Amino acid sequence: MEYIPNILFSLLLVVGVGFFVKNCVRLKRNINLGKAIDRADHKKERWAAMIRIALGQSKMVKRPVAGILHIVVYLGFIIINIEVLEIILDGVLGTHRIFSPMGSAYYFLIGAFEILALLVLVSVIIFWLRRNVIRLKRFWSKEMTSWPKNDGNIILYFEMVLMSLFLIMNAADSSFQEANMGNPISQWLYPLFSGNSAAVLHTIERTTWWLHICGILAFLNYLYYSKHLHILLAFPNTFYANLEKPGKFPNNPVVTKEVQTMMDPNADPYAAPAEPEGEPEKFGASDVQDLNWVQLLNAYSCTECGRCTSVCPANQTGKELSPRAIMMKTRDRLEEVGKNIDTNNGTFKEDGKQLLNDYIKPEELWACTSCNACVEECPISIDPLSIIMDMRQYLVMEESAAPQELNSMMSNIENNGAPWPYNQMDRLNWKEE
Amino acid sequence: MNVPTMAEMMAQGKQPEVLFWVGCAGSFDDRAKKITKAFVKILNKANVEFAVLGTEESCTGDPAKRSGNEFLFQMQAMANIEVLNAYEVKRIVTACPHCFNTIKNEYPELGGNYEVVHHTQLLKELLDSGRMTIEGGQFKGKKITFHDPCYLGRANAVYEAPRELIRKLDVELVEMKKCKVNGLCCGAGGAQMFKDAEKGTKEVNVLRTEGALEVKPEIIATGCPFCNTMMTDGIKNKEKEAEVEVLDIAEMIAAAEDL
Numbered sequence: 253m254e255y256i257p258n259i260l261f262s263l264l265l266v267v268g269v270g271f272f273v274k275n276c277v278r279l280k281r282n283i284n285l286g287k288a289i290d291r292a293d294h295k296k297e298r299w300a301a302m303i304r305i306a307l308g309q310s311k312m313v314k315r316p317v318a319g320i321l322h323i324v325v326y327l328g329f330i331i332i333n334i335e336v337l338e339i340i341l342d343g344v345l346g347t348h349r350i351f352s353p354m355g356s357a358y359y360f361l362i363g364a365f366e367i368l369a370l371l372v373l374v375s376v377i378i379f380w381l382r383r384n385v386i387r388l389k390r391f392w393s394k395e396m397t398s399w400p401k402n403d404g405n406i407i408l409y410f411e412m413v414l415m416s417l418f419l420i421m422n423a424a425d426s427s428f429q430e431a432n433m434g435n436p437i438s439q440w441l442y443p444l445f446s447g448n449s450a451a452v453l454h455t456i457e458r459t460t461w462w463l464h465i466c467g468i469l470a471f472l473n474y475l476y477y478s479k480h481l482h483i484l485l486a487f488p489n490t491f492y493a494n495l496e497k498p499g500k501f502p503n504n505p506v507v508t509k510e511v512q513t514m515m516d517p518n519a520d521p522y523a524a525p526a527e528p529e530g531e532p533e534k535f536g537a538s539d540v541q542d543l544n545w546v547q548l549l550n551a552y553s554c555t556e557c558g559r560c561t562s563v564c565p566a567n568q569t570g571k572e573l574s575p576r577a578i579m580m581k582t583r584d585r586l587e588e589v590g591k592n593i594d595t596n597n598g599t600f601k602e603d604g605k606q607l608l609n610d611y612i613k614p615e616e617l618w619a620c621t622s623c624n625a626c627v628e629e630c631p632i633s634i635d636p637l638s639i640i641m642d643m644r645q646y647l648v649m650e651e652s653a654a655p656q657e658l659n660s661m662m663s664n665i666e667n668n669g670a671p672w673p674y675n676q677m678d679r680l681n682w683k684e685e
Numbered sequence: 686m687n688v689p690t691m692a693e694m695m696a697q698g699k700q701p702e703v704l705f706w707v708g709c710a711g712s713f714d715d716r717a718k719k720i721t722k723a724f725v726k727i728l729n730k731a732n733v734e735f736a737v738l739g740t741e742e743s744c745t746g747d748p749a750k751r752s753g754n755e756f757l758f759q760m761q762a763m764a765n766i767e768v769l770n771a772y773e774v775k776r777i778v779t780a781c782p783h784c785f786n787t788i789k790n791e792y793p794e795l796g797g798n799y800e801v802v803h804h805t806q807l808l809k810e811l812l813d814s815g816r817m818t819i820e821g822g823q824f825k826g827k828k829i830t831f832h833d834p835c836y837l838g839r840a841n842a843v844y845e846a847p848r849e850l851i852r853k854l855d856v857e858l859v860e861m862k863k864c865k866v867n868g869l870c871c872g873a874g875g876a877q878m879f880k881d882a883e884k885g886t887k888e889v890n891v892l893r894t895e896g897a898l899e900v901k902p903e904i905i906a907t908g909c910p911f912c913n914t915m916m917t918d919g920i921k922n923k924e925k926e927a928e929v930e931v932l933d934i935a936e937m938i939a940a941a942e943d944l
Contacts (some may be wrong), residue, residue, distance in 0.1 A: 497838050504759075507755045511759045515764070536753060565872060566889070568889075570884075571882070571883045571885040610719055628867075645754075649753065649755060666757060671748050675738050676743065679713075681741040
């Protein structure tokens with residue numbers, strides 16, 4: 253009978269981690285629904301970008317208040333999680349504070365965790381106030397209603413509860429408090445509990461211990477369904493980000509081949525065109541499978557902070573476009589496609605829907621000035637602009653659905669080499685005017 | 686004004702130091718043509734051996750690409766590259782950040798490899814090498830703010846060349862709240878220049894002009910013909926034409942030198 257808690261704990265751990273791994277596999281499968289793109293080049297630069305931007309949080313501090321608070325929570329999260337190792341070992345082996353024989357080093361660590369836990373708690377409360385009381389504009393845009401709004405708050409509640417449980421657990425641990433080491437924060441909570449009998453104290457300590465580890469496992473599994481996935485994906489996302497100059501848009505190689513053939517003076521005009529291999533290439537993107545896997549990784553990595561939208565010239569002037577919404581809609585559609593595949597034994601069954609129109613409207617796409625402000629602003633190198641441009645390409649090249657004025661502009665370029673209806677032969681007239 | 690074409694140069698067996706890519710706005714837009722002429726006057730004064738393509742120049746394809754028409758873009762690009770390569774062009778200067786970005790970044794993969802500079806970069810170079818001098822002249826002491834074109838600034842990280850030129854005019858350079866890497870778009874990029882804006886509460890150029898007016902400038906300096914149009918319209922919208930002028934840096938330098 254005395255092993256029941258150990259067995260229960262081990263079972264919980266296996267189920268918790270197992271379910272998480274299952275979702276990770278699904279995540280990877282969904283991301284790989286995207287088209288191939290080579291981002292394995294320039295490894296050194298990529299590692300440097302990841303270390304600077306994700307690990308070093310270099311872009312977060314561009315907005316100092318949110319940036320510094322975020323660094324506190326981020327460091328707290330990483331460092332306090334060392335404690336989870338002890339919790340797991342204690343749980344499996346039935347020990348209590350298995351690392352405590354390390355002596356002063358142990359108490360120093362626990363002390364540091366306590367201070368960080370308090371700092372995280374305070375930061376998270378400020379985050380909550382910014383969202384719900386100060387009502388920062390970027391958290392109240394129209395895409396931030398229902399689930400996205402709740403999601404933001406649920407994450408904060410999770411963190412508040414976990415940090416509080418950790419501190420209460422320490423405060424109710426009478427032998428730990430009697431040692432009076434490594435308890436810089438919990439010693440102030442200890443008087444709240446010390447009046448109780450040893451048995452009650454033990455129950456409180458055990459209950460908080462169990463709730464804490466259950467909470468951590470629940471939070472781990474919450475990630476897949478939440479914008480909070482960024483805590484994992486920010487790293488690969490910054491690693492695989494575009495390293496080119498932001499102004500350089502990719503040239504489609506299929507088009508290059510076609511244009512080259514057209515312009516080749518030696519090409520035989522009567523030659524039968526080569527039989528195309530497989531399906532003809534579709535230009536641009538109308539659904540998530542037309543995007544590349546890095547764009548899909550971007551969608552899962554987005555934590556909906558809205559910095560991109562807050563600097564978007566179109567959004568600031570009341571247009572429908574919001575770069576954040578572009579990422580959120582891409583993820584929503586990708587999830588839908590993923591679920592479709594899951595329920596249809598591994599193959600996608602046509603559902604009559606697509607990313608274009610059903611999620612993202614042409615009106616949003618045409619409002620973009622391609623200014624790159626959203627790309628520059630993203631703290632983890634997400635590129636909403638590339639999705640917008642791919643979808644415009646689909647609209648124009650597959651549907652001929654550009655706004656009328658743009659069609660005129662393009663036929664001018666085609667006919668007279670300028671976006672306006674001026675004769676190419678008049679290009680040097682300014683010299684004489 | 687001396688404006689030789691590449692064809693004329695070639696007939697004389699000469700290769701210019703640099704090709705001036707005028708661009709569509711610089712060739713046809715009445716406001717932008719003034720910028721083109723101002724820049725040419727400076728090049729003439731500094732004895733820079735340059736040439737233009739003239740009637741052999743065609744749209745770079747930038748607005749087509751940003752509209753999503755990759756096919757038209759590549760047609761334009763390859764036709765231009767054919768002309769540029771036939772003339773063995775090595776170095777290109779342009780006063781349009783859109784042409785600058787496209788030729789510099791998107792042409793190489795299609796076979797067009799040139800050193801491309803923005804006109805403010807070339808002017809700075811002329812200044813540094815002593816081929817040109819700048820004095821404040823009529824701008825001395827004036828309060829001037831610079832609007833960063835997206836395709837020059839954020840897209841290609843050119844922030845200092847235009848500013849150093851402005852400072853040389855003995856003016857007070859004031860920065861807008863949103864400048865350099867955080868600069869706000871004028872509203873023309875991504876082919877927006879050629880269409881009406883989507884439904885909204887305000888025009889982007891008005892928002893940007895408001896940002897500029899906050900620092901109370903006498904002149905808004907630009908380095909892009911499209912930004913120039915947008916900011917000029919913004920100033921009109923705010924009925925500030927009498928107090929605030931919108932000028933390209935080339936125009937300012939030419940005016941300061943009485944060219």
